[in-house]
Amino acid sequence: RDVGSRPFRARQLMQWVYKRAEPSFERMTDLAKTFRAELQEQAYVRAPEIITEHCSADGTRKWLLRADGSQAFEMVYIPEPDRATLCISSQVGCALDCAFCSTAQQGFNRNLSTAEIVGQVWLANRLLAGTVADLARERAVTNVVLMGMGEPLANFRNVVPALDIFLDDCAFDLSRRRVTLSTSGLVPQIYKLAEHSNVALAVSLHAPDDALRNELVPINRVHPIAELLAACWHYIDERNGRSVTFEYVMLEGVNDSRAQAGRWPSCSPAVRPR
Ligand code: SF4
Structure with a gap:
């Protein structure tokens, strides 16, 4: 106001x-x-409230958070020698029902607000402030990935303003290469995102063909691999330095055979369609 x-x-x-x-x-x-x-x-x-915190021996920290008194969501901090990545949530639960995902089992509860999305990075920076000498000059969180609970592009209205705040030099001042939005493949929203943001895009592929991807990532029945790859190529705009990476969870006996690997060239993102 x-x-x-x-x-x-x-x-x-x-x-x-x-x-x-x-x-x-x-x-x-x-x-x-x-x-x-x-x-x-x-x-x-006001930051989200911490319900539980779990620290692993390798320095990874996982928090269960709550913002409205009931529904919980997760954020995870992953320190590495050259970066410190915070994996944040964009929704409480998720409607997309991917076969291998524990979030899918709880169904969709609600979208997180822009404040609740930004509040996760704010909270992590504050909790981890002791790990850097001067928080105003050096960020505790160097990279943000929207790869926690929820499908970020299904909460477009609240996620895009949060991306703007992550990149704003008066706010978190992160490079667009250090902010990654992970999507299961909401094709129309990928085109829309291309008009609004330059962050890095990560696409959950998880299968080399539509038959298997229909089972693992059901949104594929609406937007099959060929459509998805076309949207990815649209998003890649070298003038703006955009990038797209592909994620592939190896599920033993499901998507990890040599034969399936052999089918990769037909949909490989390394082969640009003419
Ligand atoms: S889109 Fe992401 S959070 Fe939603 S069900 Fe699929 S893997 Fe899980």
Whole structure:
């Protein structure tokens, strides 16, 4: 909401909230007192609530979060020598019913709001602040992947503004190559995303042909592999440095035979259709 302040105040406020992960308007000391009082009255900074946290020996941390008092969603932090990736959720549950996915079993509950999506990165940066010397200059989370609960492109309206905040240099200031949206293949929304964002796209393929993919990723019955690959090529725009990667979960005895690997060239993304 417009509080009648100047644009540079908005930039200062964004830097406090997103870069420094500061939840208290009172402590934003370079903002005018009257502006802080106005914010105090009209807004709040609140992260999702942590229900459980699990830390693995390799440094991976998994949180179960709650934002509305009942329904839970997950985020996972994966540290590596050259990056620190946060895998976040875009929905509570999912309607797409992929055969190998535990989220699918709970069905679809609701879309996460933009604030709940952004709040995951905000919360992780704040929780992990002790791992970097200066949170305002150096991010605890260097990469974000929308690969947790939900199909991000089924929550387009809330996900795209969140992507904008991840990339905004007044906010999280992440490079578009460090933000990856993973989709099971909602073809019309891939074309729509191409108009709105330059983030990296990851596509869950998981099968070399339509017959098997229809079983593993049922959205394939609506948007088969050929349609999906055409949308991917549309998304790749070298002028903007966009990239598409393909994910393939190896399921023993289901999609991991030599014969199936041999069928790959016919749908390989390495072979651009004419
Ligand atoms: S789209 Fe993703 S979250 Fe949804 S059922 Fe498929 S794998 Fe699971």
